[in-house]
Amino acid sequence: MLSLLSLSKTYPSGVEALSNFDLEIRPGEIVAVIGGSGCGKSTLLRVISGLEPATLGQVRIHGEEVTAPHPLINLIFQEPRLLPWLTVEQNISFGIRHLDAREQGRRVRGVLQQVQLQGYETRLPKELSGGQAQRVAIARALVTQPEVLLLDEPFSALDAMTRGSLQRHLLHIWRETAATIVIVTHDIEEAAALAHRVVVMRPSPGTMLEEITIDLPLPRNELEADLDPFKKRIRTALHRSLAYADGTDLMLV
Amino acid sequence: MTAADLSSEKQRLSGGKSGYRLRWSAFSGLLIALVLPVSGFAVWQLLVSSGFASGRLVPPPSRILSALWQLQQTGELSHHLVATCLRVLSGFAAGAVAGIILGGVTGYFRPARRLLDPTLQALRAIPSIAWVPLFILWFGIFETSKVTLIAVGVFFPVYLGVSASLVSVDRKIVEVGRIFRLSGFEMVRRILFPAILPALVVSLRTGLGLGWMFVVAAEFMGASEGLGYLLVDGQQLGKPDQIVAAILVFAILGKLSDGLLVLLTAPLTAWQDNYQKERK
Ligand SMILES: Nc1ncnc2c1ncn2[C@@H]1O[C@H](COP(=O)(O)OP(=O)(O)OP(=O)(O)O)[C@@H](O)[C@H]1O
Ligand SMILES: [Mg+2]
Numbered sequence: 001m002l003s004l005l006s007l008s009k010t011y012p013s014g015v016e017a018l019s020n021f022d023l024e025i026r027p028g029e030i031v032a033v034i035g036g037s038g039c040g041k042s043t044l045l046r047v048i049s050g051l052e053p054a055t056l057g058q059v060r061i062h063g064e065e066v067t068a069p070h071p072l073i074n075l076i077f078q079e080p081r082l083l084p085w086l087t088v089e090q091n092i093s094f095g096i097r098h099l100d101a102r103e104q105g106r107r108v109r110g111v112l113q114q115v116q117l118q119g120y121e122t123r124l125p126k127e128l129s130g131g132q133a134q135r136v137a138i139a140r141a142l143v144t145q146p147e148v149l150l151l152d153e154p155f156s157a158l159d160a161m162t163r164g165s166l167q168r169h170l171l172h173i174w175r176e177t178a179a180t181i182v183i184v185t186h187d188i189e190e191a192a193a194l195a196h197r198v199v200v201m202r203p204s205p206g207t208m209l210e211e212i213t214i215d216l217p218l219p220r221n222e223l224e225a226d227l228d229p230f231k232k233r234i235r236t237a238l239h240r241s242l243a244y245a246d247g248t249d250l251m252l253v
Numbered sequence: 254m255t256a257a258d259l260s261s262e263k264q265r266l267s268g269g270k271s272g273y274r275l276r277w278s279a280f281s282g283l284l285i286a287l288v289l290p291v292s293g294f295a296v297w298q299l300l301v302s303s304g305f306a307s308g309r310l311v312p313p314p315s316r317i318l319s320a321l322w323q324l325q326q327t328g329e330l331s332h333h334l335v336a337t338c339l340r341v342l343s344g345f346a347a348g349a350v351a352g353i354i355l356g357g358v359t360g361y362f363r364p365a366r367r368l369l370d371p372t373l374q375a376l377r378a379i380p381s382i383a384w385v386p387l388f389i390l391w392f393g394i395f396e397t398s399k400v401t402l403i404a405v406g407v408f409f410p411v412y413l414g415v416s417a418s419l420v421s422v423d424r425k426i427v428e429v430g431r432i433f434r435l436s437g438f439e440m441v442r443r444i445l446f447p448a449i450l451p452a453l454v455v456s457l458r459t460g461l462g463l464g465w466m467f468v469v470a471a472e473f474m475g476a477s478e479g480l481g482y483l484l485v486d487g488q489q490l491g492k493p494d495q496i497v498a499a500i501l502v503f504a505i506l507g508k509l510s511d512g513l514l515v516l517l518t519a520p521l522t523a524w525q526d527n528y529q530k531e532r533k
Binding site: 051069071074083095124 | 425426428429431432433447448450526
């Protein structure tokens, strides 16, 4: 159980990026957070991951307060952020160096298969495509067997086909690991295809505007028509959130 | 793994054609690099041999080589060479170690940077040669003052390179370390150190270059051995061929030591995604 209790984050510059954000996330649930640019989505994930301290409020996992990066929570950034001097294999085992070599090897092989990159072990990051690099980043997080996986627009830099395939990968991983997933996106299709619950955010200050539960089974490839009403609700909420933008810095993408 | 991957892998393993091409490109690089000095020497030799130039103050290559040969025959050359190399080596080692440690401390700890960096920058602004009289008073005329001067020359570029590159390590990869909960020491060893390695190599090369520069200054201030002594000796006894011979040895030593440093550190920075590497 992941609980966000009236989370607020005001940056030293005075920007109120997050204000009174409340959310209870069940184990194994997939939550998509959607909203215009600058409404505090990345801030939300950074606070949950413990990278950024909350100004007010708490993040709790199994009742325990998170104040610094936590072993059960992992964050995947928008860019792969692989360490350029390590091979794919070394990048993936980056977070499990405390395990013995055999266990490391076993786990790395396991996640390499999950993201379908067998045979790429000895490549350097500069020898990977964007989609492959992002898969390595996902594998690097998965290999620590986190209970909570936070993803900050992980596929937004990729073309539609790669994005679709990585979304399927993510669902596949979710089924195998039963991880709790919070994925930030500004793509309505992506939110509707993946999430049990979609949280629409509004800006200035960043907080929750609306929560939309999608009670359709995953994966939803065959359910295009059933998804339409949900997408429409998300779109309407997003348009409402626009009204809160103070100026031109918020755009729907 | 696809078939294309496999075949490129095979080629890499066997060395194959690409290995041959690599050796040829290194060789041709050497040839191209030699064009200018060799043709310069040849032209000068011709001018002197044919009587167009006297070659008294700028001796032709034949005289330089014979001067070198004579110095070698008497065992003087290797004696002076070893003396100079030892000075540069010990000064470089001391300066580099100090630069890495102080640069690391100031780059990593903000309070240390605020405390130490302004003073060190002020010291850096002093032309290092200005220290010579003081070093002689402190450490005497022999090895210690010479090695200290070289170490000071090497210290500053290394200090600056390490400190500045540490401060500018990308926050994004540091955050990766934080997400995986690295301790302070692990953060240094697994993220910060590899990230600054390329900058460290560059600053070591700069430092080494300065080391060769300062060894001459050090040997000018009174030495009974070393290549710098050969220069002074050549000037006092009016032997331009000995001077140019010593200069030539400096050029070769400087280039060789720099090449060695690059060669030794190349595997450490091979991961870099350089555009020059792509063009090859
Ligand atoms: N380190 C920081 N210091 C000060 N202000 C910040 C910082 N990071 C973000 N902000 C501000 O906080 C607000 C929320 O930023 P955040 O990055 O969370 O938005 P976002 O929803 O992720 O936007 P995008 O969709 O463009 O990624 C913005 O107004 C931004 O300018
Ligand atoms: Mg963002």
